[in-house]
Amino acid sequence: MTRKIGIVELVKAQLGENFEVGQRLVDIRTNAISMAKLAKSKVDEDGEFAKVYAEQVANMMNDIASVADLAVEKLVKNTN
Secondary structure (H helix, E strand, O other), X not given: OOOOOOHHHXXXXXXXXXXXXXXXXXXXXXXXXHHHHHHHHHHXXXXXXXXXXXXXXXXXXXXXXXXXXXXXXXXXXXXX
């Protein structure tokens, strides 16, 4: 399980030119989580096809968020 690194920890890591990379990865994670939550909320509202689609979208978004978390964690760790 990866650790969710926030903007404050990014600033403290003194990433230099890599700060923007870390910031964008955090943005990707945040947006992916938002999309996953939206998709999961649709599961309860719509029919069976929408449920299957929404579950797939939610799973993909959570996977994207996990990849971004791992990348940010490695970026901060390798800089410190």
